[in-house]
Amino acid sequence: MSDVIQPSQPKPPAAAVPLKPLGKVLAVTSGKGGVGKTFVSANLAAALAKLGQRVLVLDADLGLANLDVVLNLYPKITLHDVFTGKAKLEDAIIRAPGGFSVLLAGSGMVEYSRLTPEVRDDFLRIMSGLVPHYDIVLLDTGAGISDVVLFAVSLASEVIVVATPEPTSLTDAYATIKVLVGQQKRQNIRMVINQTARLGDGRAITVQLQQVLDRFVTTEPGRPIKLLHMGDIPADPTVRQAIMRRQLLMQSSPSCPAALAIAQLALKIEDAVIHRGA
Amino acid sequence: MSPTSNPDVASKTPSSSIDLQLLQLDDARALLDHEMNMALPPPEASASQYLQSIINGLCELSLKDPLTGLANRRHFRTVLERAIDVVARSGEPALLLMLDIDHFKKVNDTYGHQAGDQVLQAVSKCLGKCVRPMDTVARYGGEEFAAILPNCHTSYGAAVAERIRETVEALVVQVSPGVSLKVTVSVGGAYAPEWVRSTTALWTERADVQLYRAKNEGRNRVFLDQQQEIYVSAEEKNLLFGHLALGEPAWLENVSGDLPGGSASVATQRVN
Numbered sequence: 219m220s221d222v223i224q225p226s227q228p229k230p231p232a233a234a235v236p237l238k239p240l241g242k243v244l245a246v247t248s249g250k251g252g253v254g255k256t257f258v259s260a261n262l263a264a265a266l267a268k269l270g271q272r273v274l275v276l277d278a279d280l281g282l283a284n285l286d287v288v289l290n291l292y293p294k295i296t297l298h299d300v301f302t303g304k305a306k307l308e309d310a311i312i313r314a315p316g317g318f319s320v321l322l323a324g325s326g327m328v329e330y331s332r333l334t335p336e337v338r339d340d341f342l343r344i345m346s347g348l349v350p351h352y353d354i355v356l357l358d359t360g361a362g363i364s365d366v367v368l369f370a371v372s373l374a375s376e377v378i379v380v381a382t383p384e385p386t387s388l389t390d391a392y393a394t395i396k397v398l399v400g401q402q403k404r405q406n407i408r409m410v411i412n413q414t415a416r417l418g419d420g421r422a423i424t425v426q427l428q429q430v431l432d433r434f435v436t437t438e439p440g441r442p443i444k445l446l447h448m449g450d451i452p453a454d455p456t457v458r459q460a461i462m463r464r465q466l467l468m469q470s471s472p473s474c475p476a477a478l479a480i481a482q483l484a485l486k487i488e489d490a491v492i493h494r495g496a
Numbered sequence: 497m498s499p500t501s502n503p504d505v506a507s508k509t510p511s512s513s514i515d516l517q518l519l520q521l522d523d524a525r526a527l528l529d530h531e532m533n534m535a536l537p538p539p540e541a542s543a544s545q546y547l548q549s550i551i552n553g554l555c556e557l558s559l560k561d562p563l564t565g566l567a568n569r570r571h572f573r574t575v576l577e578r579a580i581d582v583v584a585r586s587g588e589p590a591l592l593l594m595l596d597i598d599h600f601k602k603v604n605d606t607y608g609h610q611a612g613d614q615v616l617q618a619v620s621k622c623l624g625k626c627v628r629p630m631d632t633v634a635r636y637g638g639e640e641f642a643a644i645l646p647n648c649h650t651s652y653g654a655a656v657a658e659r660i661r662e663t664v665e666a667l668v669v670q671v672s673p674g675v676s677l678k679v680t681v682s683v684g685g686a687y688a689p690e691w692v693r694s695t696t697a698l699w700t701e702r703a704d705v706q707l708y709r710a711k712n713e714g715r716n717r718v719f720l721d722q723q724q725e726i727y728v729s730a731e732e733k734n735l736l737f738g739h740l741a742l743g744e745p746a747w748l749e750n751v752s753g754d755l756p757g758g759s760a761s762v763a764t765q766r767v768n
Contacts, residue, residue, distance in 0.1 A: 385737050430735045
């Protein structure tokens with residue numbers, strides 16, 4: 219009989235073994251919820267579509283994302299129906315107002331939020347089938363660091379971490395980056411800082427994060443972590459209006475400061491992810 | 497008894513008055529007398545007060561396990577659902593423990609079912625003492641118990657689980673003159689994935705897996721399924737907020753020390 223509490227060996231998270239990431243898949247993630255991750259995903263998709271790219275946004279939060287709410291879309295057929303064999307994949311992909319395609323998970327997918335090997339295989343199969351049909355696939359992942367989020371990110375060739383200048387958001391973004399670096403051996407992580415008060419704040423935050431990472435996270439020699447600052451989205455009252463009206467900012471107010479910033483971001487993504495990968 | 501004149505009740509009930517004489521309340525009353533030792537309202541109470549007290553009693557009764565007085569499965573499920581809701585909205589960590597008395601069948605087979613019941617009652621009492629008032633301990637079925645610990649950080653969760661194991665191990669149950677029994681429990685636990693709206697089935701299953709591990713590894717031990725934990729030290733945090741310190745020093749002091757909710761706050765192993 220042992221009096222010693224057995225050290226709990228955490229089960230290896232589903233995404234512990236890095237999968238071979240699929241090409242031109244961009245995961246949009248954040249540590250904390252409520253930093254505008256889905257807002258960025260949807261409007262970035264619209265901006266990329268405007269540049270002539272074929273874009274698919276996938277609700278990779280398996281039914282917990284707010285993509286349907288942001289886009290005001292309530293499709294009858296979702297990824298859940300594809301998983302359960304009730305519908306074909308083509309029927310679950312719908313056209314969003316911004317000229318891009320959307321695949322929503324459907325609330326039934328919550329049941330899959332524990333990733334069994336079967337679910338992973340299904341998801342991977344679906345993803346591999348989808349990727350060739352688009353110039354870029356955006357994965358709108360869940361908030362927090364869960365199996366599902368890590369799995370979704372592991373499928374992506376690129377990852378954007380969205381953060382706001384708030385300390386809680388920064389801490390959680392930092393923690394997320396540590397996990398992505400530690401578990402998935404990622405070197406390059408793209409940063410988008412949302413709701414910045416002043417020009418240059420976002421870059422300063424990225425630099426700050428980079429400095430703390432350099433000091434506290436050891437990586438394999440020759441494989442330093444690189445945070446790539448992709449842009450700031452300024453705090454803009456128009457954003458709130460668009461969200462409340464459930465419109466895409468890129469459509470309702472394409473010339474407001476936040477929309478212009480997202481258009482810039484789209485150009486950078488097009489250049490760094492789509493063109494480079496081509 | 498006079499029919500109620502409370503307009504509030506009247507507006508919400510199909511009939512505007514209650515005639516207790518027409519209701520058959522004797523069985524319900526007897527049940528509450530017997531099971532709950534419930535004090536009935538004084539004679540001057542109104543009919544609706546009287547009826548309400550019976551309804552309250554029956555509600556309470558329907559949530560309790562008759563043998564141990566712990567929450568029953570029905571209550572457990574409701575509390576678990578509420579905990580998931582809180583975790584998903586606030587990111588507050590919550591722990592679910594599944595417990596099983598080791599070799600309980602032997603107690604029943606050797607000393608009889610009454611002795612078994614006494615052991616169950618003693619262990620139940622013990623469990624209740626090991627947790628906070630805000631926690632819910634339930635009899636899951638047979639010799640299996642469950643505990644839901646909302647707002648439970650990792651260090652606390654591990655300590656409680658271990659305290660339960662130790663306390664039960666030290667427990668001596670006198671089942672008859674001259675016969676004292678000692679039992680142990682195996683404990684498995686899982687934290688709810690923070691910020692994620694999980695399901696009761698998935699969460700319970702994760703805790704169950706750990707319980708089976710505890711059983712397989714020789715019983716009388718604790719296994720907790722840790723979720724992905726990332727440690728961000730105070731020093732790291734201070735550095736992270738360096739850029740803010742120039743602009744807003746006053747409120748920075750409030751946030752640099754501890755993390756809200758703890759979605760990334762809990763400490764242990766480094767991922768590498």
